[in-house]
Structure formats: structure tokens, C-alpha cells
Amino acid sequence: xxxxxxxxxxxxxxxxxxxxxxxxxxxxxxxxxxxxxxxxxxxxxxxxxxxxxxxxxxxxxxxxxxxxxxxxxxxxxxxxxxxxxxxxxx
Amino acid sequence: xxxxxxxxxxxxxxxxxxxxxxxxxxxxxxxxxxxxxxxxxxxxxxxxxxxxxxxxxxxxxxxxxxxxxxxxxxxxxxxxxxxxxxxxxxxxxxxxxxxxxxxxxxxxxxxxxxx
Amino acid sequence: xxxxxxxxxxxxxxxxxxxxxxxxxxxxxxxxxxxxxxxxxxxxxxxxxxxxxxxxxxxxxxxxxxxxxxxxxxxxxxxxxxxxxxxxxxxxxxxxxxxxxxxxxxxxxxxxxxxxxxxxxxxxxxxxxxxxxxxxxxxxxxxxxxxxxxxxxxx
Numbered sequence: 001x002x003x004x005x006x007x008x009x010x011x012x013x014x015x016x017x018x019x020x021x022x023x024x025x026x027x028x029x030x031x032x033x034x035x036x037x038x039x040x041x042x043x044x045x046x047x048x049x050x051x052x053x054x055x056x057x058x059x060x061x062x063x064x065x066x067x068x069x070x071x072x073x074x075x076x077x078x079x080x081x082x083x084x085x086x087x088x089x090x
Numbered sequence: 091x092x093x094x095x096x097x098x099x100x101x102x103x104x105x106x107x108x109x110x111x112x113x114x115x116x117x118x119x120x121x122x123x124x125x126x127x128x129x130x131x132x133x134x135x136x137x138x139x140x141x142x143x144x145x146x147x148x149x150x151x152x153x154x155x156x157x158x159x160x161x162x163x164x165x166x167x168x169x170x171x172x173x174x175x176x177x178x179x180x181x182x183x184x185x186x187x188x189x190x191x192x193x194x195x196x197x198x199x200x201x202x203x204x205x
Numbered sequence: 206x207x208x209x210x211x212x213x214x215x216x217x218x219x220x221x222x223x224x225x226x227x228x229x230x231x232x233x234x235x236x237x238x239x240x241x242x243x244x245x246x247x248x249x250x251x252x253x254x255x256x257x258x259x260x261x262x263x264x265x266x267x268x269x270x271x272x273x274x275x276x277x278x279x280x281x282x283x284x285x286x287x288x289x290x291x292x293x294x295x296x297x298x299x300x301x302x303x304x305x306x307x308x309x310x311x312x313x314x315x316x317x318x319x320x321x322x323x324x325x326x327x328x329x330x331x332x333x334x335x336x337x338x339x340x341x342x343x344x345x346x347x348x349x350x351x352x353x354x355x356x357x358x359x360x
Contacts, residue, residue, distance in 0.1 A: 003113060006112040006113065007109065007112070007113070009112075010105065010108050010109040010112050011105070011109075013105075013108060014101065014102075014104065014105030014108060014109075015105075017101050017104050017105065018097075018098065018101030018102070018105070021097045021100055021101050021134065022094055022097050022098065022101070024097065024138065026093065026094065027093055027094045027095070027096060027097065027137070027140065028093075028140050028141060028142035029141075029142060030138070030139070030140075030141065030160065033160060035162065036160045036161065036162055039161060039162070040147065040158055040161070044149055044306070046303075047300065047303060047315065047316075047318070048303055048304065048305065048306045048314040048315050048316070049236050049315045049318055050148060050149040050150045050236065050237050051148050051149075051150070051235065051236055051237060051238065051239065051240075051241070052147040052148065052149075052158075052161045053147060053148075053161050053164050053165050053168075053239075053241075054235050054236055054241045054318060054322065055236075055315075055318060056161055056162060056165040057165045057168060057169075057241065058241075058242075058317075058318045058321045058322060058325075059298075059300055059317075059318050061165065062289070062298045062321075063298065064166075064169055065169070065321075065325070066285070066286075066289065068169045068172055068173060069282060069285060069325060069328060071172075071173050071176055072172065072176055072328065072329065072332050073278070073282060073328075073332065074176075075176035075177075075179060075180055075332075075336075076278070076332045076335055076336060078180055079179060079180060079183050079336055079339055079340070080335075080339060082183050082184070082187060082343075083183070083339055083340070083342065083343035083346065085346060146239070148238070148239060150237050150238060151238075151239075168243055172243055172329075179336050179340075182340075183340060183343070186340075186343060186344070186347075190347050
């Protein structure tokens with residue numbers, strides 16, 4: 001009985017998500033993109049990089065990459081703490 | 091509606107993962123469903139940046155074509171994938187500790203036993 | 206974990222180090238071809254997973270040195286921050302090594318983009334390998350202690 005209510009609620013939420021996502025913009029025709037036009041025109045003459053995605057990740061938006069490297073390091077520290085051997089409980 | 095097929099697929103994947111979180115009883119299957127929801131959101135990000143008739147945003151492979159797809163959503167998806175990997179590793183470690191403490195992986199049993 | 210059969214072990218002997226070479230190639234050519242730091246680091250980390258599946262856990266923990274992966278991760282993160290702070294008179298993340306495309310040399314014309322790619326690749330490969338080894342060691346730790354005597358987390 002409870003399962004039926006959950007399934008109906010999930011279907012309703014899924015239908016709302018599909019309706020909202022479908023209205024973003026027609027697939028293949030984004031509107032005006034001033035920032036991406038600047039990145040595409042500026043990467044090869046000024047930065048000498050042929051891979052524009054790498055130029056964005058490490059040069060134009062490098063501050064986000066610092067945050068991501070910090071998240072990886074923090075996750076490794078957290079897993080190390082969970083599996084530490086301690087004393088035995090009496 | 092048929093022209094927007096990738097967005098429709100995103101909605102279906104999200105719906106499948108959400109239904110699995112509500113119904114399943116095993117903790118590992120709930121973790122798998124969270125991974126499916128992450129995949130749906132990453133696909134939505136990449137599909138937002140497509141330009142009709144465009145090619146990959148790399149000058150080495152493009153040749154003579156001049157229309158390229160938008161590169162910024164692809165860069166943000168890289169960051170999102172790495173962060174969700176760190177979260178999944180931590181989630182699975184916590185599930186291992188729960189199994190060690192309670193002896194079972196069933197959600198109903200864990201709610202009833204108290205430490 | 207028990208080691209798998211002779212067929213899997215022979216395949217592992219042939220392919221394991223070539224996977225590392227392929228991962229390094231994807232990492233180093235990050236400024237020209239699709240790839241870069243994160244993708245190459247993930248390919249190098251599958252080396253540890255491959256050895257763990259094919260040869261069993263006990264042999265891997267006796268052979269692999271955990272301190273090397275720890276060193277990779279810390280050196281990578283420190284090199285990344287060092288490169289970010291070096292352009293400080295202009296701004297925080299300035300690319301001070303960039304050259305026009307025709308000039309050659311040891312440092313690629315892309316400048317700090319290529320060097321930061323290598324540093325991030327070192328960090329990601331070290332971190333993922335350490336996660337695999339730590340989680341495997343945790344399974345062994347749970348099996349050697351009986352159920353009633355729980356291992357406490359404080360000393």
C-alpha cells in the first residue's frame with residue numbers, strides 16, 4: 001500500500017522534471033553566447049592552446065580546479081580516518 | 091518533442107533513479123541509484139551546450155570547419171564527475187562500517203535495532 | 206581475495222605496464238589532443254585495480270609500497286599550488302610562461318597549462334590508488350577481529 005503511494009509520487013515528480021527540462025531551449029540552438037564566443041576566438045592566438053576545454057579548466061577558470069583538487073584530498077583524508085585501527089573495547 | 095530527445099532521456103534516467111531510491115531495501119542498491127541520478131544530471135549539462143552542425147572544440151581535430159560546440163559546460167561536467175566520485179567512495183566506506191556494526195544491510199532492520 | 210586463473214594472470218602480465226604508458230601519453234599531450242590531467246590520472250589508477258583483481262590482495266599488499274602513492278599525491282598538490290602562486294606580481298593565476306605558437310623549446314608554448322596538467326594527473330592517480338588500497342585493507346581488518354569485540358576508533 002505504501003509502495004503504491006511512493007510509486008505514484010515518484011512518477012509525478014519525474015513528469016514535472018521532464019516538463020521543466022524540455023523547456024530549456026530547443027536542442028541545438030542556444031541563444032546568445034558572448035562568453036563562449038570570446039573563449040573560442042581567444043584561445044589559439046593568445047594562449048597557444050589547441051584544446052579549448054583544457055584551456056578553460058586550467059587557465060580561464062583555474063580557481064574551480066583548485067577547489068576540486070582540495071575536495072579529492074579531503075575525501076582521501078576522510079576515508080583514511082574511517083579505517084584506522086584503534087584500541088579494543090573492554 | 092521528438093527533436094528534444096536527449097532532454098527526454100535525461101528525464102527518464104532521473105525518474106528511474108528516483109523510483110529506485112524510494113522502493114529498494116538494500117543499501118548498496120540505493121548507492122547505485124544515486125550514481126544513476128548523477129549520470130542523468132551530467133548528461134543534461136553536456137546536452138545543453140550543443141550547436142547544430144558543430145564539431146568538437148579542439149583545433150587539432152577540427153580541420154576547416156568553423157562552427158564549434160560550446161566548451162564551457164564540458165569543463166564544468168569534468169569537475170562534477172570528479173566530485174561525485176569522491177562522494178561515492180566515502181558513501182561506500184560508510185556502508186561497510188554499518189554492515190560491520192549491525193550485521194545486516196536491510197534498511198528496515200537497521201531502523202529497528204538500536205546500536 | 207584469491208588469485209584468478211592462469212589465463213587472467215598471463216593477460217595481466219602482458220598488459221599492465223602498457224596501460225600505464227597509455228595513461229601517461231593521454232596526460233602529457235593534454236594541451237593538444239582530447240584528454241588532460243584528470244582523464245590520464247584515472248587511467249593510471251586502473252593499474253592498481255587490475256593487479257588487485259588478477260593477483261589477489263595478499264600478494265599485492267606485500268608488493269606495493271603505499272608510501273610511493275602517498276608521495277605522488279602530496280607532490281602533485283604542492284606543485285599545483287606553487288605554479289599558481291608564481292605569477293603573483295600580476296594576479297593570482299597568471300600564465301607567465303606562454304609563448305607564441307611557432308616557438309619551440311623544452312617548455313611547451315602553452316605555458317603553465319601543460320605543467321599544471323601533469324601536476325593534477327600525479328595527484329589524481331595517487332589519490333585513487335590510495336583509496337583502493339585503504340578500502341581493501343579495511344575488509345581484511347574486519348575479518349580478523351571477532352564480532353563481539355568491536356574495534357574502537359579511539360585509543
